[in-house]
Amino acid sequence: MISVNEKGLAIIDEMLDWEEDVKIESKVLENGATIIDCGVNTEGGYDAGMYLSRICLADLAEISYTKVDLDGLAVPAIQVATDHPTIACMASQYAGWRIAVGDYFGMGSGPARALGLKPKELYEKIGYKDDADAAVLVMESDKLPNEEIVEYIAKHCSVEPQNVYIAVAPTSSIAGSVQISARVVETGIHKLESIGFDINTIRSGFGVAPIAPIVGDDTKCMGSTNDCIIYCGETYYTVEHGDEEKLEDFVKKAPSSTSRDFGKPFYTTFKEAGFDFFKVDAGMFAPAKITINDLKSKKSFTSGRINPGILLESFGVKNV
Amino acid sequence: MISVNEKGLAIIDEMLDWEEDVKIESKVLENGATIIDCGVNTEGGYDAGMYLSRICLADLAEISYTKVDLDGLAVPAIQVATDHPTIACMASQYAGWRIAVGDYFGMGSGPARALGLKPKELYEKIGYKDDADAAVLVMESDKLPNEEIVEYIAKHCSVEPQNVYIAVAPTSSIAGSVQISARVVETGIHKLESIGFDINTIRSGFGVAPIAPIVGDDTKCMGSTNDCIIYCGETYYTVEHGDEEKLEDFVKKAPSSTSRDFGKPFYTTFKEAGFDFFKVDAGMFAPAKITINDLKSKKSFTSGRINPGILLESFGVKNV
């Protein structure tokens, strides 16, 4: 079985060789853990975001830059193609580990989750667990983790602190923007899972999403980065399902446009909900467009539509 | 002179290192030949298709995923760029070796053809032959070849059976879809050759074609994969020709739209012809769009048009 943490560790090694080029900085904590700053106190950038995305996807996807045209505005975008959608996206990339220790807060994603089994039910469902000696985690946070956070992570992952590697970037950073847009294929799988689709039938995933500019603080950037997927994320999956009718229904329910909150920038929705996540319709977190080709029934279904206008509103780009 | 089989062998080596990641399986037959299953009894996938495409093109092209928009439907596509169009596409990639031994049938393409000189006239025309000790073949087939097939291939290629490497994928598989769309540049060269153009004047080739979903059995998939090139394949060549007038005429005659059978999914045409290849207009097998820049006359000509509507009909994607 592929070890997502071993894959992640190989990328970490590469990053450590190219710190100056990638505009990142690593340090070794007293307990031996390695922290790689990709945008907290460093500049970071697109390449740092690419590395974070590769770690998140455990290098089980082909990731590349591309261009997306938003009603005439050319913006950089990210393209993801994977033959291991469940392991790459769900066992690794999904931001399923909320880490709050003391006054530290960050969303954990990437390989280490498959050691800590965060969340356990998901790993049971997909039948995957990793037993590597090293834990590789990506943290979306505006603070670098200290020894205490590392001990917490090491304990949950059953590894020694010196074998913990954490790469960190704030939501409000270029690297953060990149790694969030790289979640376009994952977001679709997660949405499908949430409406009852058996994600173990997914054989491949492909997707493209624009990369958000920095529009404000972390909360505002959470809005614009999510909008990249919600309003302009396009995905295409192959599955081995077999039930044509049910599949059609799943595809119909999958895209973001089915949400009651669809139609305005996410930040607006979040603000109207008093910045209370539980009042936002979770159905929003989905790509704008989902197409599925079923290898069993040989049928294909598509649903949703991209909406560059709302994304431009979210980006707030002024045409001068 | 570049050896296409040596190039192919280097890719085979890489594939054998990544079997689990690429979801393929290799086995060594009793006579020592290596068979790599990319979709017959394995899952295969996009990456397997990319490897098949790289073998076919003898690694003399830059291949990458991209996205194509079919009237609002985003589908994965493949982009090919080569500075060795004649060797990569004609001496290697072209599916010019029909292998039928006993009840085994498959279309052979890739480097081994340049040892077996299949077909001989083509190799004489382009003045290329390989004399490598190993034969690397890509087979489009729904069956894995056995020792008998290998002996047949080894004999025709004048190599020992243990130096034969065959990578196989059915038409009706993701890897199959990918490797067929990767023929977009080759299909244009082949069409140009068939209308009398001197393909030795071609200096580079560039092209993009969508990747077909699985729409049915091998025959149906033969239809949709070919339609990717026929209706949405776009190509761009540079040549050293010099005769402006003749070149204009060649470009005019090259795209698929000049065929009497243009205008409906290939499967429909094939069915109407009683599934008899000889009754289908060979002129159909061409990219939708061909542009040629002549380095001698400094002129450029373009002809043809893409037709996403027919391709969508061929794909049968239901908008729900």
Place this chain on the structure above:
Amino acid sequence: MISVNEKGLAIIDEMLDWEEDVKIESKVLENGATIIDCGVNTEGGYDAGMYLSRICLADLAEISYTKVDLDGLAVPAIQVATDHPTIACMASQYAGWRIAVGDYFGMGSGPARALGLKPKELYEKIGYKDDADAAVLVMESDKLPNEEIVEYIAKHCSVEPQNVYIAVAPTSSIAGSVQISARVVETGIHKLESIGFDINTIRSGFGVAPIAPIVGDDTKCMGSTNDCIIYCGETYYTVEHGDEEKLEDFVKKAPSSTSRDFGKPFYTTFKEAGFDFFKVDAGMFAPAKITINDLKSKKSFTSGRINPGILLESFGVKNV
């Protein structure tokens, strides 16, 4: 500090390993300098152009082929993404060294400029200089440099002649076309600098530009290659500026459309100016479209528009 010449030398080494594949030829002059012919007496091609582009950008950018659609005509294009815009584009790529010795003429660009400090004020402004022992230069010229040219370059770069590496391609060659389009991000930075913008605030650059066909002699090709950037070059930068109002004004003034000469193929403008560069508005040399995201004010501005029609006129592609 990153050494652009060391980066360039690593690419040179790679090129020398793949001469046949890349259709280039190297030779060592009597004084030990290495000259790599990428299109003067060799065919060169797209890959040679990619290598030239990588050298120019000191391998501090991600460069890839992509496709651009010009009113229905698909043409190959180049995409550039860099987290080191000032060093990659200005300290290295910018064609800032006019080399005219005896009857030899060529435009020098790439790493060696950072040794010779060509031009000095620019290097003072960006606070960069290289002190490598080897000088790597890209020459846009229709002639290969001889020993005398090498001595001249070696002297200005304070290196030994045997440590000089020069890769050459004419404007009127595929490799030349590619490396010029790869200047799309650089051209925008240069234009911003020329209107008073502090380019040290630029943190990343992204851009796409079509690759011109060969339309005639060097002068005509200078026109069509520049038109790729002027009429269809799209760029996107992130900066740390902070002054919203001033930034808006800079963006407004940056694209090519602000030039009095905008609106016709560059060759026409150049001809009307009696082929006198000093009579052409320097403001023309800019991408068609510029978007800037300011990491400080969190604002984004965009200006300009692409104009495929004029580029098609420049390319002279006949639809048959």
